[in-house]
Amino acid sequence: MFMKIEQPFDLSATLSSGQVFRWKREGETWHGLISNNLVSLELSGNVLKYKTTMNPSKKMEDLITKYFRLDDNLPGIQASLDWDFRLSQAIGALGGLRLIRQDPWECLISFICSSNSNISRISRIMNSIAQGFGDKITLGSLVGFQFPGPNILASIGEVGFRELKLGYRAEYVDKTAKILADNQMDLNELKSLPYFKAKAWLMALPGVGAKVADCVLLFSLDKLESFPIDVWVRRAIEEWYFNGEQLSYEKLAQWAADYFGPYAGYAQQYLFHHRRTGEFSGS
DNA sequence: CCACGGCCTGATTC
DNA sequence: AGAATCAGGCCGT
Numbered sequence: 486m487f488m489k490i491e492q493p494f495d496l497s498a499t500l501s502s503g504q505v506f507r508w509k510r511e512g513e514t515w516h517g518l519i520s521n522n523l524v525s526l527e528l529s530g531n532v533l534k535y536k537t538t539m540n541p542s543k544k545m546e547d548l549i550t551k552y553f554r555l556d557d558n559l560p561g562i563q564a565s566l567d568w569d570f571r572l573s574q575a576i577g578a579l580g581g582l583r584l585i586r587q588d589p590w591e592c593l594i595s596f597i598c599s600s601n602s603n604i605s606r607i608s609r610i611m612n613s614i615a616q617g618f619g620d621k622i623t624l625g626s627l628v629g630f631q632f633p634g635p636n637i638l639a640s641i642g643e644v645g646f647r648e649l650k651l652g653y654r655a656e657y658v659d660k661t662a663k664i665l666a667d668n669q670m671d672l673n674e675l676k677s678l679p680y681f682k683a684k685a686w687l688m689a690l691p692g693v694g695a696k697v698a699d700c701v702l703l704f705s706l707d708k709l710e711s712f713p714i715d716v717w718v719r720r721a722i723e724e725w726y727f728n729g730e731q732l733s734y735e736k737l738a739q740w741a742a743d744y745f746g747p748y749a750g751y752a753q754q755y756l757f758h759h760r761r762t763g764e765f766s767g768s
Numbered sequence: 769c770c771a772c773g774g775c776c777t778g779a780t781t782c
Numbered sequence: 783a784g785a786a787t788c789a790g791g792c793c794g795t
Contacts, residue, residue: 503790600791606778607790652776657792694792715790733770757790 486542488533492555493563495581496528499553502758504585504704506595506608507615507632516627519545519552520588523622523629538624554586562748569745571725572752575759584754589672589705590665591632596700597657597692606650613649614638638662657692664690672706680708695734703750712741712749721760 500508500515508517516525522539526549537545550556563580566572591611598610615630618637622629639662646655665672675683683706687698699713714722714737722737723729732740745752 596790597792599789601775601789602777602791603779603789647776650777653774653792654776692792696791700790713790717790761790 486535486537486545488535488546488549490528490531490533490555492557492583493559493581494528494531494533494553494555494583495579496526496533498579498582498758499585502582502754503604504754505587506604506611516624516629518622518629518631519548521622521631522548523624523627524549525624525627536624538622551586554584557584559583559751562751565748566745566752566755569752571721571759572745572755575755578762579755579758582754582758584709584751585704586707587705588632589675589701590634592705593661593672593687593690593693593697593701594632594638594658596697597661598651598654599700600654600692600697602654610649610651617649635662635665639666654692660691661693672701675702676706680710683708684711695738699738703753709750710742710747712738712745712753714738714741714753715757717760718753718757721756 496515497510500510500517505517508515513529514525514527516523518524522537522545524535524537524539524545527534533549535545535549536542539545539548559580563576567576594614595607595611599607611632612630615632618633618641619630622631638658641659641662643655643659646658649655651658675686678686680702683702684695684698687693687701688695693701696713696715699711702708703711703713712718714734719737722741723731726740726744741749741753
């Protein structure tokens with residue numbers, strides 16, 4: 486099946502930008518899960534070729550649109566950020582990088598596991614959880630695993646998670662899963678809360694501090710004003726905007742919201758990628 | 769409110 | 783080779 490893309494879109498950059506951790510690349514084709522359906526994607530020019538377990542296949546196009554936020558007017562958002570020198574550079578270098586609207590539960594677990602870790606390890610852990618406890622789905626020769634929900638993760642136990650090499654994060658994932666399983670709450674409900682209320686709710690969960698909460702809010706709960714500050718973004722902001730001065734997380738976050746405005750989250754994603762890939766010139 | 773040290777693991781550096 | 787160090791933080795003191 487084919488789908489025409491009317492928005493700036495770099496599929497590979499988007500899927501390997503550290504927002505999601507379970508997509509796999511084979512040549513120019515990517516496969517992974519969207520709303521528990523297995524999908525393979527290949528983008529050439531402005532045509533997205535896709536195959537999916539979803540039936541009818543055509544229904545997948547709405548899910549793809551939502552997942553990759555193709556319903557955001559990215560050129561307009563970029564225009565609202567382009568006045569800043571660093572962002573202008575970053576957007577020029579990688580204007581097809583998009584935020585992803587992913588499932589909040591998997592996103593939450595991913596970023597609890599991200600603390601003091603790295604992308605390849607997070608991927609390994611998330612894949613081992615899915616393969617060990619999620620339902621298998623196939624699409625031709627492709628195999629995928631759905632990410633197990635709170636009830637299933639709540640039954641694994643801290644020891645089980647340590648066997649999966651989560652380290653000290655095992656306790657956090659175990660406790661968070663048990664809380665969500667007990668609440669029987671769909672995290673999507675947090676979308677209806679204002680940013681600070683939703684953030685406070687998330688931060689009450691074990692293993693969820695300001696940074697993890699901001700990632701979940703930005704990548705899965707439509708809070709585009711959220712500005713997650715990891716070590717890379719911190720270095721970039723302190724160096725580029727504060728002359729090397731060190732500031733607390735909340736001060737930087739408040740500054741970013743004031744400075745970049747309602748789409749600070751996109752600004753963060755561009756700055757993060759710009760800084761990590763080193764595609765920035767001095768001064 | 770802020771600063772600091774400890775924490776699992778695994779890859780890389782010293 | 784084996785010991786430090788670091789990696790997209792959080793939590794308790």
